Amino acid sequence: xxDPLTVIDRLRRTTDSxxxxxxxxxxxxxxxxxxxxxxxxxxxxxxxxxxxxNLWMMRxxxxxxxxxxFLLGDLTTRVGDPTGRSDTRPVLxxxxxxxxxxxxxDQVSLVLRTDPSVFEVRRNSEWYDGMPIADLLGLxxxxxxxxxxxxxxxxxxxxxxxxxxxxxxxxxxxxxxxxFAMRSDLTxxxxxxxxxxxxxxxxxxxxxMPPQVVITTTITPGLDGRAKQSKSLNxxxxxxxxxxxxxxxxxxxxxxxVEPYARVYTExxxxxxxxxxxxxxxxxxxxxxxxxxxxxxxxxxYHGAGAARSELQSFQQTFTHxxxxxxIPTVVLDHPVTTVLDLLAAIRPTETxxxxxxxxxxxxxxxxxxxxTDPTTPVDPVELTVRSGPRTWHRIHxxxxxxxxxxxx
RNA sequence: GGCGGGUUGCCCGAGUGGCCAAAGGGAGCAGACUGUAAAUCUGUCGGCUUAUGCCUACGCAGGUUCGAACCCUGCACCCGCCA
Numbered sequence: 001x002x003d004p005l006t007v008i009d010r011l012r013r014t015t016d017s018x019x020x021x022x023x024x025x026x027x028x029x030x031x032x033x034x035x036x037x038x039x040x041x042x043x044x045x046x047x048x049x050x051x052x053x054n055l056w057m058m059r060x061x062x063x064x065x066x067x068x069x070f071l072l073g074d075l076t077t078r079v080g081d082p083t084g085r086s087d088t089r090p091v092l093x094x095x096x097x098x099x100x101x102x103x104x105x106d107q108v109s110l111v112l113r114t115d116p117s118v119f120e121v122r123r124n125s126e127w128y129d130g131m132p133i134a135d136l137l138g139l140x141x142x143x144x145x146x147x148x149x150x151x152x153x154x155x156x157x158x159x160x161x162x163x164x165x166x167x168x169x170x171x172x173x174x175x176x177x178x179x180f181a182m183r184s185d186l187t188x189x190x191x192x193x194x195x196x197x198x199x200x201x202x203x204x205x206x207x208x209m210p211p212q213v214v215i216t217t218t219i220t221p222g223l224d225g226r227a228k229q230s231k232s233l234n235x236x237x238x239x240x241x242x243x244x245x246x247x248x249x250x251x252x253x254x255x256x257x258v259e260p261y262a263r264v265y266t267e268x269x270x271x272x273x274x275x276x277x278x279x280x281x282x283x284x285x286x287x288x289x290x291x292x293x294x295x296x297x298x299x300x301x302y303h304g305a306g307a308a309r310s311e312l313q314s315f316q317q318t319f320t321h322x323x324x325x326x327x328i329p330t331v332v333l334d335h336p337v338t339t340v341l342d343l344l345a346a347i348r349p350t351e352t353x354x355x356x357x358x359x360x361x362x363x364x365x366x367x368x369x370x371x372x373t374d375p376t377t378p379v380d381p382v383e384l385t386v387r388s389g390p391r392t393w394h395r396i397h398x399x400x401x402x403x404x405x406x407x408x409x
Numbered sequence: 410g411g412c413g414g415g416u417u418g419c420c421c422g423a424g425u426g427g428c429c430a431a432a433g434g435g436a437g438c439a440g441a442c443u444g445u446a447a448a449u450c451u452g453u454c455g456g457c458u459u460a461u462g463c464c465u466a467c468g469c470a471g472g473u474u475c476g477a478a479c480c481c482u483g484c485a486c487c488c489g490c491c492a
Contacts, residue, residue, distance in 0.1 A: 040446055112474085224436095234437085252445045280446090288444035319445055341459070355438080358453060362439040390445070 002064055004028035010060060011215065014053050014264050016191055019198065020213040027185055027213070036061060037184035037200075037212065038108075039071040039124075039175065042100040047107045047238035049265050049298070050229045054188045054217050055111035061186075062118040069120045069182055070108065072101050075128040076174050082344050110302065127181045128174065142206050143173055143199070151195050176200040184212040191216040220264045223253055243303045247311040248391060250295035251288075251319075255280045258290050266297040318393075324385065328393040340365065341375040346392045347386065356388075366391045 004025045008018075018024065027034055036058055047055075058068050074097055087208070105114075113119060148169055149155060172195060179187065179200030187197055194216055198293075201211035219228050222235030229236030237249045253261065259277035262268055268276075272293075279290035292312060299308040314325045337343045344356040344365065359365055360375045366387045367379065384396040 072472085103423065248445065255444095255446050258446095283446085287446065291444080291446080317443085339459080345458095352456065353458080354456060355454090357459080359439065362452065365441050 002028075002031075005264065007061075011057050014057060016216045016218050017194075018196075018213065018215050019201070020211060023210065024186065024213040024215075033118075034061065034066040034185040035183055036066055036068045037071060037182060037187040038068050039073055039187070040104060041073050042077040042097045042104070042164065044096075044100055045104045045107055046236075047104075047239045048229045049235065049239070050190075050220055050272075052111055052162050052239055053220070053264055054190070057188050057215070057217065059111055059113065062113045065118065067118050067120060068112055069122055069184070070105075070112075070239055071178060071182060072104070072121065072123045073175070073178070074101070075122045075125040076171060076178075103291055107239050122182055122209055124174070124178050124181070127177075128375045139177055139203075140170070140173060142203060147199075147202075148172065172196045172199050176203045179212050180204045180207050180209055183209065185210075186213045186215065188215045188217060190219065218264055220260050221257060223249055223257075237298075239302070243299050243307045243311050244314070245310075246297050246302065247295045247315060250298055251291050253291070255283070255287050258287075262297070266294065268293075268297050268299060280282050320347065320389065325393060328385065328395045330395045330397055332397045338378055340367070340372050340376065340379055343379050343384075343386065343396070344388055347396070348388065348392070357387055 002197040007028055008021070008024065038054075038058060038180070042046065062068055077097055093386070108114075119271045129144045151172070176199030178184075179197070180203045184200065184204075189197055195212065197212070197214045201214065204211045222229040223237070224235045237246055241249070250261070258280035259273065262273045262276050263270070266273075276290040276293055279286040281287075293313070294313050295315075296308040299311055310327065314327055317323050333343075333346055335346070337346055340360055341357060344351075344360070345353055348356065357375045361373055363371055363373055365372050367384055369385075382398060386394045386396060388394075
């Protein structure tokens with residue numbers, strides 16, 4: 001189980017490349033717990049299934065006794081990572097950085113174990129805040145301008161005639177030095193971070209430490225089939241999404257994503273993955289069933305088998321059999337309502353009234369299975385089952401003291 | 410340093426004084442179809458107590474006008490060309 005080849009083999013499933021594979025084998029064989037660098041920029045985190053791929057790999061290693069060092073880049077966030085940016089990035093306030101750090105921890109703990117024996121939290125301000133200028137210059141003396149400019153992104157900016165602020169140029173240096181300061185053995189990152197982490201290897205070697213191993217992971221496409229999941233494209237499944245949302249989003253992916261998603265986002269045996277892929281190819285109900293398996297597997301991983309079973313059931317009730325789901329949330333009205341529009345506004349407070357009005361006039365709303373298309377239709381808020389849109393159900397209860405019941409004309 | 414062009418709604422993009430909450434496309438949302446797939450069709454797509462109504466909006470600030478996204482002035486940012 002703890003055999004290096006077996007461990008690496010398991011990681012291989014979601015690995016794109018390994019820098020220093022022989023080192024990794026040796027260090028695993030040595031039996032000492034490895035220090036795994038998980039460095040993050042403290043911008044507002046919204047971790048999705050793609051990020052979780054890396055986290056699960058770390059989790060596997062934690063289960064074998066290795067240590068994840070969660071490195072909060074509080075100092076470097078003030079600098080601003082130029083990765084993927086064609087423009088200079090704005091800086092964050094300390095308060096925002098603190099809030100992001102705590103949100104990060106919450107999300108990360110959905111996958112990683114956080115007991116101190118396998119999890120350690122550090123901040124890079126620990127070593128940068130007190131660093132004398134002389135030391136910083138010494139550090140900068142270890143890197144050449146040509147090394148930094150070999151970064152395609154920097155070159156592209158120069159060619160486009162855009163500016164590169166000097167602090168941005170230095171960012172990779174700081175991120176690299178982090179690896180030395182925290183004695184990283186291994187880091188598991190997206191391929192976009194390869195450059196910075198290789199600089200980490202460089203510093204470790206220069207400073208007399210064995211270089212960290214760098215594993216880059218497989219990038220999976222977004223829900224819409226585009227290159228990757230991202231918040232700005234709104235094509236991702238968030239770690240904090242409800243089981244319902246995770247299940248639903250997986251059911252709506254394009255057929256050709258069944259294979260990569262099953263391979264990378266689940267631990268289903270690879271022959272099962274292959275079977276699902278061919279079902280997805282077949283189309284029709286077989287494709288649907290393959291997605292059901294995929295969705296159930298993912299929901300199980302994050303929320304347990306019980307949640308997966310009930311989501312599966314709920315899905316089939318709602319979409320396959322077109323009946324009401326059994327687990328409709330109950331809403332108790334705390335103020336009187338007289339029209340359908342008021343009722344919807346009460347149960348979906350985040351939508352604008354204009355949007356709700358549209359839902360009604362476009363036929364998306366039913367009350368007790370009767371379609372209502374006039375927003376001004378009066379309602380009796382007794383026991384009602386309201387559906388607004390394809391997947392939004394509410395069961396209405398009037399408030400206990402009766403204020404939910406209007407004078408019924 | 411000189412000259413020219415640009416900045417429009419979530420994104421792209423048309424619009425050069427009233428008919429503009431602003432063409433068209435994309436995304437989104439809803440309906441039909443269906444496997445919560447793809448494709449297709451239809452509608453919708455700033456907000457507001459339900460509106461032949463009001464408010465907000467066309468980079469920012471001010472001005473001209475009965476009336477400005479459209480004209481003028483200043484500012485900011487972007488993009489070309491020349492040196």
